[in-house]
Amino acid sequence: MNSIIDPLEPDTTQSKRERQKEAKRLALTDAALAVFSRVGFAAAKIEDVAEEAGVSKGTVYLYFESKEQLFEEMVKAKMSPMLSHMAGAIEASSGSATDRLLAQMRFFYSRVLNCDRRQIMRLIMAEGPNFPHLAEFYHANILSRGQAMIEAIIQDGVESGEFRQMQGHGLMQNIAAGALVAAIWKTVFDRFQPLDLDAYFETHIDLILNGLKAAPTEN
Amino acid sequence: MNSIIDPLEPDTTQSKRERQKEAKRLALTDAALAVFSRVGFAAAKIEDVAEEAGVSKGTVYLYFESKEQLFEEMVKAKMSPMLSHMAGAIEASSGSATDRLLAQMRFFYSRVLNCDRRQIMRLIMAEGPNFPHLAEFYHANILSRGQAMIEAIIQDGVESGEFRQMQGHGLMQNIAAGALVAAIWKTVFDRFQPLDLDAYFETHIDLILNGLKAAPTEN
DNA sequence: TCATACTAACTGACTGGTCAGTCATTTATT
């Protein structure tokens, strides 16, 4: 229970209080994601976030300066796993370009679209204009990296003869677009026309890979 | 000035009052689009809409029952041109499937993405969960029709040998996705990384048409 | 053609409810 038991364990140098504080911070960002997803930023009540996290309203303000800051911190916290994955993925380069592109897309579908993280994408689009900080952070840390990663893979594919040469303006956006639309559809229109994510994923990669593929008998 | 001058003119049977009322209604929906686009539904003030339309706050409530209704009516009013176009487009069927698909996409880019109407798409995505009525209307009137139109074109293309057969789940969403993402990018990330809509359009159709194209030497 | 009465359209000060953020007090930990 105290730090004497295992003084070398990297994260157990924390006191009980520090661990509790960290757990509460996590509970708060989880609750914030749930509440903001449900009703959007403006209509979300701090009191509801507090209740969902099992604390009182005042406590929220011990962890976050303001509603705005809570929102921004929540997005950053929820997206950091994506960041570290992307950082690693740009380096790793085993397999064909096709396989690597597929692996990235599969990762994105399973770790973002198929869980509550997809709500964050909708929130960024919805609230982006009101949170220039956040839009900039998201662009600099997620979109730019995603773009670099995809463009590097495409470039390799062109050199290996798997893909044809395309002029690149908006290439990343067009390739990722299907995934984004899936996130939106699931959160807005699914009740009227349900979307089967697995089948959708197949259509998406089929269309994109065929779209990128070098023509076998061109010229 | 009065109706005796030209009693047969179809739209001049209206009194001066009626014409003014119609003009004011239009001014109000225009102002509402501008204000809602700028700050989102919740943060928008009715007083700002009123000021932008050149009337006082009370007047807004002579034309619309509530803030919600103003928002929904605005979306419907701004989208009705799309509706009539789509209704006609499903019938008209000259040219190859490729040409028809291209024509539809070109129309969408020029009449929706390249003007302030693209803000509506972002608003639907942002506010959709809070406006089930509106999401349903949008799905039933815009998305379903768009889907029917695109699938009909694809089907014709398959029969004529232009396109390959694809299993259709989410085909419309994947084809239209690039356009949606362009709308979002323009309104959220353009300031950090500007998007040239014309070049983007070229990439989009290039990727989609190549993705749909039947392989020349298959089987 | 003007004067008058009538009515539709508009106005903006006001009300009532909501909620972000505060802080004196209480509770838990060391």
Place this chain on the structure above:
DNA sequence: AATAAATGACTGACCAGTCAGTTAGTATGA
């Protein structure tokens, strides 16, 4: 005992929606 963490009643700003009062347009009669 000392200190850190948590609480929730409270405050002040904000704003959707109202309505008594005002203005502009229209119809009628002299």
